[in-house]
Amino acid sequence: LAKTTQPISMDSYEGQEVNITCSHNNIATNDYITWYQQFPSQGPRFIIQGYKTKVTNEVASLFIPADRKSSTLSLPRVSLSDTAVYYCLLKAAGNKLTFGGGTRVLVKP
């Protein structure tokens, strides 16, 4: 199964944009790039998913270059409540949802 690599942690300040890059050099043709967010003492929550180019929703944007070997989750103007662990996953039909170590984002005042 293709693996993902992302930074262990990132610090930011309120109002800044946070960009988390995930590497997936061995991504398969049928893999979708999926991001989940986990707040302390809660279960993970789906944020965004994409296959190629750019995807934007009310929470985040996801940038995927043409070769799909990496992706960047962008959180605009973060607040303290965005402090969480962000997981980058690859999901193909029929495959299980496999979580890596995630990136701990700490937003400071």
Add this chain to the structure above:
Amino acid sequence: DTAVSQTPKYLVTQMGNDKSIKCEQNLGHDTMYWYKQDSKKFLKIMFSYNNKELIINETVPNRFSPKSPDKAHLNLHINSLELGDSAVYFCASSQDSGATTEAFFGQGTRLTVV
């Protein structure tokens, strides 16, 4: 309404005991999962059921036995609890196992074995 609900939220028990964690989803989903999150915060899938049928069974000790009485419920029974079983257990559900299907997670059950 809570989409995926687990009970209990906290469970403290002694080694050797048998305990169960219940999970219910009211989303009408066909697929349900159990995940274990250890002290290092790694989330690992344990089991997956689709329409009450077991489809994924990771390398989990046979002391762990999932039971799905119907597709809205997936309970986890653990026999002869060990200290290493202490973790947070998450139940999740999804419409199916498609690539673009979103998984919904419960709030977790923090199991502490003493």
